[in-house]
Amino acid sequence: MSKMKKVSMRQKLIDMMETTDMFVKGKTSLGKGVYLFGQSYFYRIGSNPAKIQEKVEKILLEHGITDFTCIDKGDHFAQFCGGSKQGSAKDSFLWVIFKIA
Numbered sequence: 001m002s003k004m005k006k007v008s009m010r011q012k013l014i015d016m017m018e019t020t021d022m023f024v025k026g027k028t029s030l031g032k033g034v035y036l037f038g039q040s041y042f043y044r045i046g047s048n049p050a051k052i053q054e055k056v057e058k059i060l061l062e063h064g065i066t067d068f069t070c071i072d073k074g075d076h077f078a079q080f081c082g083g084s085k086q087g088s089a090k091d092s093f094l095w096v097i098f099k100i101a
Contacts, residue, residue, distance in 0.1 A: 009033070009100060016063050022055070027097060034071065038095040049073035052094045060100070067101035 013024045013035060020039075027034040037056045041047065053073055060068055078091035 010035070012063075013037075013100075016059055020055070020059070022052075030071070030097065031099070033100050034097060035100060036095055036097050038076075038093045040091070040093040042092070044094075047094060049075055049094050049096060053096045056096055056098065060098075065100060069099045071097045071099050073097065 010024070010026045017024050017037070022037055022039045025036045025038075027036050037052065039047070039052055050073070053070055057068075057070075060066075073096040074094075076093050076095060
């Protein structure tokens with residue numbers, strides 16, 4: 001019988017977000033089980049942190065994760081610098097931080 005490799009919560013969350021345009025990062029500086037979910041943008045087109053929170057909550061619930069709390073959310077706006085550096089068009093991102101038990 002082969003041993004099953006235990007998949008970390010971080011990897012599970014990355015896999016869940018794979019079909020979306022969102023990213024996830026562990027925020028160990030804020031404590032164990034804390035994750036930042038984000039969505040980069042050039043134009044916001046009606047999107048905001050509350051909508052990102054709803055989107056993440058829906059995905060977590062769809063995957064059977066029910067023990068979570070939104071700690072904080074916001075908008076990291078980076079002024080466009082005329083394409084002077086690679087990827088500067090999407091340096092801005094909406095973010096939500098969740099504590100997942």
